[in-house]
Amino acid sequence: DSGVTQTPKHLITATGQRVTLRCSPRSGDLSVYWYQQSLDQGLQFLIQYYNGEERAKGNILERFSAQQFPDLHSELNLSSLELGDSALYFCASSVDGGTNYNEQFFGPGTRLTVL
Amino acid sequence: AQSVTQLGSHVSVSEGALVLLRCNYSSSVPPYLFWYVQYPNQGLQLLLKYTSAATLVKGINGFEAEFKKSETSFHLTKPSAHMSDAAEYFCAVSSSRGYNKLIFGAGTRLAVHP
Numbered sequence: 001d002s003g004v005t006q007t008p009k010h011l012i013t014a015t016g017q018r019v020t021l022r023c024s025p026r027s028g029d030l031s032v033y034w035y036q037q038s039l040d041q042g043l044q045f046l047i048q049y050y051n052g053e054e055r056a057k058g059n060i061l062e063r064f065s066a067q068q069f070p071d072l073h074s075e076l077n078l079s080s081l082e083l084g085d086s087a088l089y090f091c092a093s094s095v096d097g098g099t100n101y102n103e104q105f106f107g108p109g110t111r112l113t114v115l
Numbered sequence: 116a117q118s119v120t121q122l123g124s125h126v127s128v129s130e131g132a133l134v135l136l137r138c139n140y141s142s143s144v145p146p147y148l149f150w151y152v153q154y155p156n157q158g159l160q161l162l163l164k165y166t167s168a169a170t171l172v173k174g175i176n177g178f179e180a181e182f183k184k185s186e187t188s189f190h191l192t193k194p195s196a197h198m199s200d201a202a203e204y205f206c207a208v209s210s211s212r213g214y215n216k217l218i219f220g221a222g223t224r225l226a227v228h229p
Contacts, residue, residue, distance in 0.1 A: 002158060002160070004158075033216065033217075035217075035219075042219060042220075042221050042222065043205060043219035043222070044219075045216040045217060045218070048216055056216050058216060090158060090159065092159075094215070103161055103164065104161075104215075104217060105161075106151075106158040106159040106160070107158055108157060108158045109158055
Protein backbone atom coordinates (compact mmCIF):
# COMPACT_ATOMS: atom_id res chain seq x y z
CA ASP A 1 0.00 0.00 0.00
CA SER A 2 1.62 3.23 -1.22
CA GLY A 3 -0.56 5.50 0.89
CA VAL A 4 -2.04 7.16 -2.20
CA THR A 5 -5.75 6.58 -2.59
CA GLN A 6 -7.83 6.93 -5.72
CA THR A 7 -11.57 6.76 -6.17
CA PRO A 8 -13.47 5.30 -7.82
CA LYS A 9 -11.63 2.12 -8.74
CA HIS A 10 -13.75 1.55 -11.82
CA LEU A 11 -15.89 3.93 -13.84
CA ILE A 12 -18.08 3.07 -16.81
CA THR A 13 -19.73 5.86 -18.70
CA ALA A 14 -20.95 6.88 -22.15
CA THR A 15 -19.44 9.06 -24.83
CA GLY A 16 -20.06 12.75 -24.34
CA GLN A 17 -20.30 12.47 -20.56
CA ARG A 18 -18.17 14.10 -17.87
CA VAL A 19 -16.46 12.33 -14.98
CA THR A 20 -14.32 13.29 -12.00
CA LEU A 21 -11.48 11.18 -10.66
CA ARG A 22 -10.26 11.79 -7.16
CA CYS A 23 -6.84 11.34 -5.59
CA SER A 24 -5.62 11.72 -2.02
CA PRO A 25 -1.84 11.94 -1.72
CA ARG A 26 0.29 10.40 1.00
CA SER A 27 0.30 12.30 4.23
CA GLY A 28 2.87 15.08 3.98
CA ASP A 29 3.25 14.99 0.20
CA LEU A 30 2.68 18.32 -1.51
CA SER A 31 2.90 17.27 -5.15
CA VAL A 32 0.30 15.32 -7.09
CA TYR A 33 0.87 13.95 -10.58
CA TRP A 34 -1.67 12.46 -12.99
CA TYR A 35 -0.74 9.83 -15.56
CA GLN A 36 -2.78 8.03 -18.21
CA GLN A 37 -2.04 4.43 -19.17
CA SER A 38 -3.58 3.15 -22.38
CA LEU A 39 -2.75 0.31 -24.73
CA ASP A 40 -1.84 2.55 -27.65
CA GLN A 41 -0.15 5.45 -25.82
CA GLY A 42 1.46 3.65 -22.91
CA LEU A 43 2.06 5.59 -19.68
CA GLN A 44 1.86 9.33 -20.23
CA PHE A 45 2.28 12.24 -17.86
CA LEU A 46 -0.74 14.53 -17.86
CA ILE A 47 -0.26 17.22 -15.24
CA GLN A 48 1.38 18.06 -11.91
CA TYR A 49 0.19 20.20 -9.03
CA TYR A 50 2.31 21.40 -6.16
CA ASN A 51 0.69 22.80 -3.05
CA GLY A 52 -2.38 23.90 -4.95
CA GLU A 53 -0.64 25.37 -7.97
CA GLU A 54 -0.18 23.88 -11.41
CA ARG A 55 3.53 23.07 -11.79
CA ALA A 56 3.92 21.16 -15.05
CA LYS A 57 1.77 20.10 -17.96
CA GLY A 58 2.20 17.16 -20.26
CA ASN A 59 0.01 15.66 -22.97
CA ILE A 60 -3.25 16.69 -21.39
CA LEU A 61 -6.19 17.32 -23.69
CA GLU A 62 -8.13 20.57 -23.46
CA ARG A 63 -11.20 18.51 -22.50
CA PHE A 64 -9.35 17.45 -19.36
CA SER A 65 -8.65 19.65 -16.36
CA ALA A 66 -7.36 19.17 -12.86
CA GLN A 67 -7.08 20.99 -9.61
CA GLN A 68 -5.57 20.53 -6.18
CA PHE A 69 -7.52 21.63 -3.16
CA PRO A 70 -6.32 23.23 0.11
CA ASP A 71 -6.35 19.81 1.81
CA LEU A 72 -4.03 18.68 -1.04
CA HIS A 73 -6.37 16.15 -2.58
CA SER A 74 -6.67 16.45 -6.34
CA GLU A 75 -9.38 15.89 -8.91
CA LEU A 76 -9.04 15.16 -12.59
CA ASN A 77 -12.05 16.18 -14.64
CA LEU A 78 -12.63 14.57 -17.99
CA SER A 79 -15.37 15.99 -20.20
CA SER A 80 -16.93 15.28 -23.61
CA LEU A 81 -15.61 11.78 -23.25
CA GLU A 82 -14.62 9.78 -26.31
CA LEU A 83 -14.01 6.07 -26.74
CA GLY A 84 -10.29 6.76 -26.89
CA ASP A 85 -10.32 8.15 -23.36
CA SER A 86 -10.79 4.65 -22.00
CA ALA A 87 -7.67 4.02 -19.96
CA LEU A 88 -6.20 3.52 -16.52
CA TYR A 89 -5.60 6.85 -14.79
CA PHE A 90 -2.94 6.92 -12.10
CA CYS A 91 -2.28 9.51 -9.49
CA ALA A 92 1.13 9.76 -7.85
CA SER A 93 2.44 11.95 -5.06
CA SER A 94 5.81 13.11 -3.83
CA VAL A 95 7.10 15.27 -1.04
CA ASP A 96 8.28 18.24 -3.05
CA GLY A 97 7.69 19.91 -6.36
CA GLY A 98 10.61 18.53 -8.28
CA THR A 99 13.48 20.88 -7.62
CA ASN A 100 15.19 17.92 -6.00
CA TYR A 101 14.17 14.45 -6.90
CA ASN A 102 11.78 12.68 -4.58
CA GLU A 103 10.24 9.32 -5.19
CA GLN A 104 6.77 9.32 -6.67
CA PHE A 105 4.32 6.98 -4.97
CA PHE A 106 1.56 5.68 -7.19
CA GLY A 107 -2.04 4.98 -6.34
CA PRO A 108 -3.89 1.87 -7.55
CA GLY A 109 -5.48 3.72 -10.45
CA THR A 110 -8.98 4.37 -11.75
CA ARG A 111 -10.03 2.31 -14.74
CA LEU A 112 -12.25 4.38 -17.01
CA THR A 113 -14.33 2.66 -19.66
CA VAL A 114 -16.18 4.84 -22.16
CA LEU A 115 -18.92 3.01 -24.09
CA ALA B 116 13.73 16.35 -24.64
CA GLN B 117 13.87 13.01 -22.87
CA SER B 118 12.82 9.56 -24.00
CA VAL B 119 13.13 5.93 -23.00
CA THR B 120 13.34 2.83 -25.16
CA GLN B 121 12.76 -0.60 -23.70
CA LEU B 122 13.99 -3.38 -25.96
CA GLY B 123 11.63 -6.33 -25.97
CA SER B 124 7.98 -5.95 -25.07
CA HIS B 125 7.94 -9.54 -23.80
CA VAL B 126 10.70 -11.49 -22.07
CA SER B 127 10.34 -15.08 -20.92
CA VAL B 128 12.75 -16.83 -18.57
CA SER B 129 12.86 -20.03 -16.58
CA GLU B 130 12.63 -19.97 -12.82
CA GLY B 131 16.17 -19.59 -11.46
CA ALA B 132 17.54 -18.05 -14.65
CA LEU B 133 19.05 -14.61 -15.07
CA VAL B 134 16.63 -11.77 -15.72
CA LEU B 135 17.84 -8.99 -18.03
CA LEU B 136 15.48 -6.20 -19.05
CA ARG B 137 16.94 -3.57 -21.33
CA CYS B 138 16.46 0.16 -21.14
CA ASN B 139 18.11 2.93 -23.15
CA TYR B 140 17.46 6.58 -22.52
CA SER B 141 17.92 9.89 -24.25
CA SER B 142 18.36 13.06 -22.26
CA SER B 143 19.91 16.44 -22.96
CA VAL B 144 20.56 16.97 -19.25
CA PRO B 145 21.88 14.60 -16.58
CA PRO B 146 19.04 12.18 -16.00
CA TYR B 147 17.43 10.52 -13.07
CA LEU B 148 16.47 6.95 -14.01
CA PHE B 149 13.98 4.55 -12.49
CA TRP B 150 12.57 1.08 -12.79
CA TYR B 151 8.99 0.49 -11.72
CA VAL B 152 7.09 -2.79 -11.55
CA GLN B 153 3.37 -3.22 -12.14
CA TYR B 154 1.64 -6.39 -10.99
CA PRO B 155 -1.73 -7.25 -12.54
CA ASN B 156 -4.49 -4.87 -11.50
CA GLN B 157 -2.16 -2.86 -9.29
CA GLY B 158 -0.38 0.47 -9.37
CA LEU B 159 3.31 1.04 -10.00
CA GLN B 160 5.90 0.24 -7.37
CA LEU B 161 9.41 1.66 -7.44
CA LEU B 162 12.08 -1.04 -7.77
CA LEU B 163 15.12 1.22 -7.80
CA LYS B 164 16.39 4.62 -8.86
CA TYR B 165 19.57 6.25 -10.10
CA THR B 166 20.04 9.85 -9.00
CA SER B 167 23.72 10.47 -9.83
CA ALA B 168 25.25 8.69 -6.86
CA ALA B 169 26.61 5.15 -7.35
CA THR B 170 26.26 3.84 -10.90
CA LEU B 171 25.31 0.35 -9.68
CA VAL B 172 21.99 0.62 -7.94
CA LYS B 173 20.43 -2.08 -5.81
CA GLY B 174 16.69 -2.25 -5.39
CA ILE B 175 14.02 -4.33 -3.80
CA ASN B 176 13.37 -8.02 -4.42
CA GLY B 177 16.98 -8.70 -5.50
CA PHE B 178 16.94 -6.43 -8.56
CA GLU B 179 19.77 -4.15 -9.53
CA ALA B 180 20.60 -1.86 -12.43
CA GLU B 181 23.74 -0.23 -13.74
CA PHE B 182 23.87 3.28 -15.17
CA LYS B 183 26.21 3.41 -18.16
CA LYS B 184 26.52 6.93 -19.49
CA SER B 185 28.65 5.94 -22.49
CA GLU B 186 25.96 3.49 -23.62
CA THR B 187 23.00 5.61 -22.39
CA SER B 188 21.69 2.45 -20.78
CA PHE B 189 20.11 1.45 -17.50
CA HIS B 190 19.46 -2.27 -17.79
CA LEU B 191 17.67 -4.15 -15.00
CA THR B 192 19.00 -7.50 -13.82
CA LYS B 193 18.25 -10.18 -11.27
CA PRO B 194 20.51 -13.21 -10.91
CA SER B 195 17.77 -15.76 -10.30
CA ALA B 196 14.16 -15.34 -11.41
CA HIS B 197 11.28 -16.28 -9.16
CA MET B 198 7.74 -17.03 -10.21
CA SER B 199 6.60 -13.99 -8.25
CA ASP B 200 8.69 -11.73 -10.53
CA ALA B 201 6.18 -12.15 -13.35
CA ALA B 202 4.88 -8.63 -13.96
CA GLU B 203 5.30 -5.65 -16.26
CA TYR B 204 8.40 -3.54 -15.81
CA PHE B 205 8.74 0.09 -16.78
CA CYS B 206 11.89 2.12 -17.17
CA ALA B 207 11.46 5.87 -16.68
CA VAL B 208 13.56 9.01 -16.91
CA SER B 209 13.21 12.44 -15.40
CA SER B 210 15.33 15.52 -15.49
CA SER B 211 17.77 16.26 -12.69
CA ARG B 212 17.04 19.93 -13.31
CA GLY B 213 13.65 21.24 -12.36
CA TYR B 214 10.37 19.43 -12.56
CA ASN B 215 10.44 15.70 -12.10
CA LYS B 216 7.64 14.41 -14.28
CA LEU B 217 8.42 10.86 -15.34
CA ILE B 218 8.80 9.82 -18.97
CA PHE B 219 8.10 6.10 -19.24
CA GLY B 220 9.17 3.45 -21.69
CA ALA B 221 6.61 1.18 -23.31
CA GLY B 222 7.15 -1.53 -20.72
CA THR B 223 8.43 -5.11 -20.77
CA ARG B 224 6.21 -7.97 -19.69
CA LEU B 225 8.24 -10.60 -17.88
CA ALA B 226 7.00 -14.19 -17.85
CA VAL B 227 8.64 -16.77 -15.57
CA HIS B 228 8.00 -20.40 -16.28
CA PRO B 229 8.84 -23.44 -14.14
